[in-house]
Amino acid sequence: MSTSNATSSKATSSSTISTASLSVASLGTPRIGPRRELKFALECFWSGATDEKALIETGVGLRAANWARQKKLGVSVIPSNDFSFYDQVLDTSVMVGAIPEIYRWNGGSVSLATYFAMARGAQGKPHEASCGHAHHGHGAAHGVPALEMTKWFDTNYHYMVPELAKDQQFTLASRKPIEEYEEAKALGYQTRPVLVGPVTFLKLAKSKDAGFNPLSLLDRLMPVYVEVLRELAYRGAEWVQIDEPCLVLDLDIVAQQALHYAYAEIASAVPQLKIMLTTYFGGLGANRDTALSLPVAGLHLDLVRAPEQIDELAGFPDDRVLSLGIIDGRNIWRADLSRLLDRLEPVIAKLGKHRVQIAPSCSLLHVPIDLALETGLDPEIKSWLAFSIQKLEELATLGTALADDRRAVEASLKASDQAATSRKASPRIHDAKVAARVASIDEPMRFRASIFAERATVQRERFNLPAFPTTTIGSFPQTADVRNARSAHARGALTDEAYKLYLQNQTARTVRWQENIGLDVLVHGEFERNDMVQYFGEQLAGFAFTTHGWVQSYGSRYVRPPVLFGDVSRPKPMTVEWWQYAQSLTTKPMKAMLTGPVTILNWSFVRDDIPRSEACRQIALAIRDEVTDLEAAGAGMIQIDEAALREGLPLRKSEWKVYLDWAVDAFRLCSSGVRDETQIHTHMCYSEFNDIIGAIGAMDADVISIETSRSKMELLDAFRDYRYPNEIGPGVYDIHSPRVPEIGEMTGLLKLARERLLDTQIWINPDCGLKTRKWEEVRPALANMVAAARELRAMA
Secondary structure, three states: OOOOOOOOOOOOEOOOOOOOOOEEEOOOOOOOOOOOHHHHHHHHHHHOOOOHHHHHHHHHHHHHHHHHHHHHHOOOEOEEOOOOOOOHHHHHHHHOOOOOHHHOOOOOOEOHHHHHHHHHOEOOOOOOOOOOOOOOOEOOOOOEOOOOEEEOOOOOOEEEOOEEOOOOOOOOOOOHHHHHHHHHHHOOEOOEEEEEOHHHHHHHOEEOOOOOOHHHHHHHHHHHHHHHHHHHHHOOOOEEEEEOHHHHOOOOHHHHHHHHHHHHHHHHHOOOOEEEEEOOOOOOHHHHHHHHHOOOOEEEEEOOOOHHHHHOOOOOOOOOEEEEEEEOOOOOEOOOHHHHHHHHHHHHHHHOHHHEEEEEOOOHHHOOOOHHHOOOOOHHHHOOEOOHHHHHHHHHHHHHHHHOOHHHHHHHHHHHHHHHHHHHHOOOOOOHHHHHHHHOOOHHHHOOOOOHHHHHHHHHHHHOOOOOOEOOOOEOOOOHHHHHHHHHHHOOOOOHHHHHHHHHHHHHHHHHHHHHHOOOOEOOEOOOOOOOOHHHHOOOEEEEOOOOOOEEEEOOEEEOOOEEEEEEEOOOOOOHHHHHHHHOOOOOOEOEEEEOHHHHHHOOEOOOOOOHHHHHHHHHHHHHHHHHHHHHHOOOEEEEEOOOOHHHOOOOHHHHHHHHHHHHHHHHHHHOOOOOOOEEEEEEOOOOOHHHHHHHHHHOOOEEEEOOOOOOOOOHHHHHHHOOOOEEEEEOOOOOOOOOOOHHHHHHHHHHHHOOOOHHHEOEEOOOOOOOOOHHHHHHHHHHHHHHHHHHHHHO
């Protein structure tokens, strides 16, 4: 996939490590633009409002701005190829020609139409462009689903899962890393290109061939990596950053041998090129010896997630550059620079400045861009924060202090000291009432009064639903009109009364439409809500919110995570009034919709001064209050979404039990204070459930809805093998794609579900909420879903 036609020229900056000063490195920056320029360019392109040329030009502008910004901030090692139009793992699949047959790629350069079909799916007649206008390049795919999508390690960033086959062949199908290196060089920047490592790429991949390990394809994959690296070296690259975060996982001997093979091949084929092997999201642990023995020029360690690694440098090779990930690339708290300097100075003195780089712990993709844009944020809270630009400024300050002396950056260090002191001493952080309530939690608060089998009987009598009941996950399309009305209300252009009336009309129209198409259990559509976490955080004590604090979740889907800075409580009911209004419009069951404590925690920028488990229990008690108020108001079905429970699972299995114990405990704490006849639902997004199925069972939700359409119901195998007793809604409609699935496609998926579950267990629903979709997609898709349910009932 071509992104530019830039030509090379002499660069004016260098990523070469100087012996005179300490190198400050960036591992990657946010790609979205300070004002979400990439989002708007992508959505205009997908809608057909702009063409491919305009999209590519936006990418060129964003990359140039990123390189210039980093240079100005004092970054000496600037990355290239950290930009993506959708996802870096998808970019890697395209680079190596790993294009499944369904996308009809016939070789040559991969077109943007094919690229976005892999990312989003495509629908249309043959030879029509999937983006709404004539396509360019070869092999555009149409009428196809997207690749499977799942979370990038334990973050809220989603990547497109590579799909490989036993007979997979690889070829260089995209020169993006080379082109973007040359593009930067033409602008005067000698960058360090970034690649997803070959072993991590294969470890993240899946295959439809049973029992096939994609790592066995490494010998076929390596020639493409070697070709890219040779080209980069030929064109003047001195260093290349290769990300192998798989090194923080529990690796077996096969994976460790794969790493040895891959980097021996690179060292032999491109000996003149220096490789910075980058690990992050944890410590090396048992993989330490493997990492230290690989023939690379540098090694990056995440000292935020695994600070103990700084004390384990004995045996670090004398000829190796050490990159110290000392600034948190995943959270937004300002660093305590003086404390870091005290920690780092002995290490620098021992290793020598020429052998050390300082860097963020990981790519800054996971944090917002610029705190300076937050003109409305409370000044005290703002003084405790640092976004991407501020984190690079912190690194530059540390680099100067470590290379020269602290006096050169005395003002910056003083400001850091003051912020650290202010945050620790602020009375806004701790609430004695919250602490007392957490201390009063007892065992009965964690359990339902009766076992599921008894509750299920009572609930079926109460609701009298048909077999295979249909519902949705909660939200309906947040159209431009809805967003504009919210914006007008926020700035005072729409009165409270007018805005409420508008929302009531949207809700009433949506309830009537759900009744008309025959859904069995309805939702109110959530038009009053901006985001499933933000909406609740705005009504809970202990949270703050940004205006421009966007981070990428996937594609053009960006979120603004709340800032959890203090103890959490619920001052007043949050959702009861809107549920009561919606239920008054229909005689059908109306689900009440809440976000669960673990998801609120995992999708927020979480405070780092208390254990995550304690913060989660505080949130759970606040949600418990809302659940009991909803039940008292008459709600018979209450959905408490825990979309991010699997996402927060530690990367090392030895740490799983501790996390799952407190995460499940938090869910049960918020959901167990209701009567047997009240049905508790939950929802989980893209997850591999096999390893945590016991914890899901322990949550004891009456109904769980999950994503299964992209995985073709494979995720249900875990529930079948576990003999999961409760009810399940396996998603039959992939809402992350604009495709409208046909009735037959859905009934086919439901037949697969019936092979794994009892008929009495199965609900029918989409994979996730419909907020990001358009009504013209949602209406036919849900109508088809209801028709599929009727066909299934006729078969049963």
